[in-house]
Amino acid sequence: MASRVKRSRDCSCSGDARCGPWRRALPLCSCWPARLIICDYHLGADELGTEVVQQIRGHSGAATPAVILSPDVGKPLREATAAAGLHLLHKPLNPARLRVLLMHVAAGPHSGAGPTQGAAGSDL
Numbered sequence: 001m002a003s004r005v006k007r008s009r010d011c012s013c014s015g016d017a018r019c020g021p022w023r024r025a026l027p028l029c030s031c032w033p034a035r036l037i038i039c040d041y042h043l044g045a046d047e048l049g050t051e052v053v054q055q056i057r058g059h060s061g062a063a064t065p066a067v068i069l070s071p072d073v074g075k076p077l078r079e080a081t082a083a084a085g086l087h088l089l090h091k092p093l094n095p096a097r098l099r100v101l102l103m104h105v106a107a108g109p110h111s112g113a114g115p116t117q118g119a120a121g122s123d124l
Contacts, residue, residue, distance in 0.1 A: 026059050034064050036105055041070035041077065050084055065105045069093065
């Protein structure tokens with residue numbers, strides 16, 4: 001599904017789990033800033049996507065919008081993502097909801113759209 005969304009929205013991806021440890025991609029953050037981070041919540045090796053996003057943001061110096069993906073629908077995760085200013089999408093992903101969220105993020109914080117479903121801290 002991700003490749004279909006990328007093709008239809010003219011998106012590119014600078015790295016993913018197939019590239020090895022995500023820390024190897026950190027140097028890209030300063031020379032090619034991301035417009036959006038999409039990250040699973042459970043990454044294995046006791047790493048959480050929320051922490052990875054904070055580290056990427058810290059390295060780049062930008063508050064890049066980010067989406068956390070998880071099958072977990074519990075209140076603790078919703079609260080953690082809201083506190084960190086992250087969007088949350090539940091698995092299995094619904095392509096229409098992902099598209100709405102991507103359009104919302106692309107519109108930027110000053111689009112006049114106001115808070116909508118998919119706003120930071122909300123879950124879709």
